[in-house]
Amino acid sequence: MINLISSQWQPLLLGLWNTILCSVIALIGSLIIGTFFALLEISQKRVIRVIGSVYVEVFRNIPLLVIAMGFFLIVPMYIAKINGFTAGTIGLTLYTSAFIAETVRAGINSVETGQLEGALANGMTYTQAMRYIILPQAFKVVIPPLGNQFINLVKNSSVLAFVAGFDLMYQGNLIANDTLQTMPTYFIVGVLYLIITLPLSYYMRHLEKKLA
Amino acid sequence: MSMIEFHNVEKYYGKFHALKNINLNVDAGETVVLIGPSGSGKSTLIRTINGLDPIQSGKLIVNNYDLSDKKTNINKLRRDVGMVFQHFNLYQNKTVLENIMLAPRIVLKRPEDENHELAMQLLNKVGLANKADSMPSQLSGGQKQRIAIARSLAMQPKCLLFDEPTSALDPEMIDDVLDVMKDIAKNSNMTMLVVTHEMGFARAVADRVIFMADGQILEDDSTEKFFGDQPSTDRAREFMSKISGHL
Numbered sequence: 001m002i003n004l005i006s007s008q009w010q011p012l013l014l015g016l017w018n019t020i021l022c023s024v025i026a027l028i029g030s031l032i033i034g035t036f037f038a039l040l041e042i043s044q045k046r047v048i049r050v051i052g053s054v055y056v057e058v059f060r061n062i063p064l065l066v067i068a069m070g071f072f073l074i075v076p077m078y079i080a081k082i083n084g085f086t087a088g089t090i091g092l093t094l095y096t097s098a099f100i101a102e103t104v105r106a107g108i109n110s111v112e113t114g115q116l117e118g119a120l121a122n123g124m125t126y127t128q129a130m131r132y133i134i135l136p137q138a139f140k141v142v143i144p145p146l147g148n149q150f151i152n153l154v155k156n157s158s159v160l161a162f163v164a165g166f167d168l169m170y171q172g173n174l175i176a177n178d179t180l181q182t183m184p185t186y187f188i189v190g191v192l193y194l195i196i197t198l199p200l201s202y203y204m205r206h207l208e209k210k211l212a
Numbered sequence: 213m214s215m216i217e218f219h220n221v222e223k224y225y226g227k228f229h230a231l232k233n234i235n236l237n238v239d240a241g242e243t244v245v246l247i248g249p250s251g252s253g254k255s256t257l258i259r260t261i262n263g264l265d266p267i268q269s270g271k272l273i274v275n276n277y278d279l280s281d282k283k284t285n286i287n288k289l290r291r292d293v294g295m296v297f298q299h300f301n302l303y304q305n306k307t308v309l310e311n312i313m314l315a316p317r318i319v320l321k322r323p324e325d326e327n328h329e330l331a332m333q334l335l336n337k338v339g340l341a342n343k344a345d346s347m348p349s350q351l352s353g354g355q356k357q358r359i360a361i362a363r364s365l366a367m368q369p370k371c372l373l374f375d376e377p378t379s380a381l382d383p384e385m386i387d388d389v390l391d392v393m394k395d396i397a398k399n400s401n402m403t404m405l406v407v408t409h410e411m412g413f414a415r416a417v418a419d420r421v422i423f424m425a426d427g428q429i430l431e432d433d434s435t436e437k438f439f440g441d442q443p444s445t446d447r448a449r450e451f452m453s454k455i456s457g458h459l
Contacts, residue, residue, distance in 0.1 A: 117297065128319070
């Protein structure tokens with residue numbers, strides 16, 4: 001195994017880097033997009049609510065692999081030339097954002113509605129009430145489930161392996177095929193995933209305690 | 213000068229007819245108490261005044277803003293019309309002081325030192341200056357309600373709406389809140405509309421008493437007439453005799 005690491009550290013490191021990069025982009029992107037669609041889903045206007053729930057239902061009910069493949073195959077044909085990494089990252093972002101939208105929506109609903117009315121009656125706009133009063137409390141409530149989403153996101157980034165995204169999983173497959181050392185390769189890949197997810201998991205717990 | 217004018221206002225919740233042909237005029241500086249059995253539309257009526265509940269037809273003018281017109285900037289209207297709720301509705305993620313200072317800061321852009329000074333003055337007025345750094349969850353109901361009143365006053369509104377402000381309080385807390393409200397009614401020229409079952413309070417500070425039942429205004433009397441003689445409708449007399457134990 002030491003041999004494997006010392007001979008293959010470069011492709012492994014590239015994979016690790018791409019997995020981290022994809023995860024960070026998708027994490028930030030899905031949090032923003034997810035929150036946006038959560039807000040659409042709780043809008044007073046029916047049309048906007050429908051747009052929100054159609055988005056959520058579409059992206060959370062199609063397998064991630066199908067979404068990633070869709071972006072990998074269809075977007076280059078009609079819209080723009082994108083590589084596997086970009087296609088996979090976009091797919092992962094949108095897929096995760098649908099789950100985050102549902103999580104954040106549940107968080108918003110857990111804040112007593114009276115506070116929104118209090119803020120509105122106090123002269124704040126709906127946006128101000130959301131920004132200063134409702135969303136901060138909603139996010140506090142949803143940190144644990146959000147942590148789950150983020151960890152799933154890192155693991156789901158392995159979908160990049162199917163669209164030539166040069167992530168950790170993709171590199172692992174290559175190395176396993178080249179060296180035929182299947183078990184040790186995937187063992188190392190697994191450990192490298194843990195190196196990303198364990199600190200993330202620890203950080204989310206820390207955040208939960210800090211804000212509680 | 214009129215602060216609030218209802219002209220033939222109708223309000224529905226789905227099929228439920230909550231307000232029926234409401235006509236009402238409240239002058240600036242008046243203190244008006246709304247009473248009536250639960251479900252009679254009192255709360256709905258005052259919630260239409262700051263647009264928390266939209267009306268379906270008729271004309272409603274508040275502080276020269278036309279609430280029946282969809283183009284009216286309702287956020288601007290709300291700066292001048294404060295509201296105190298039955299369940300306080302304090303911001304749970306903010307300290308007492310921040311509850312009071314937040315809206316003046318972000319809505320009125322009041323300078324920070326001035327904002328702080330006014331907030332502390334108001335906390336003194338409601339007798340809770342020592343709670344400035346507490347969180348709402350650490351306060352009793354009566355304290356929460358006094359903070360909620362201070363929060364509304366910090367916007368320096370022209371009109372204050374009270375939606376059953378003492379109904380959720382323990383009996384021994386009620387007087388602290390009513391004292392603050394009496395002080396506002398007597399020592400400011402703010403227009404006040406108060407939905408309450410506190411007849412002692414109504415008798416002491418109201419200029420007028422409005423009795424509602426089944427979504428309609430049945431009586432609109434001066435306080436002297438309502439409590440002195442007797443309400444003129446049977447419905448109101450019946451209501452008053454039922455709650456007379458609380459007088």
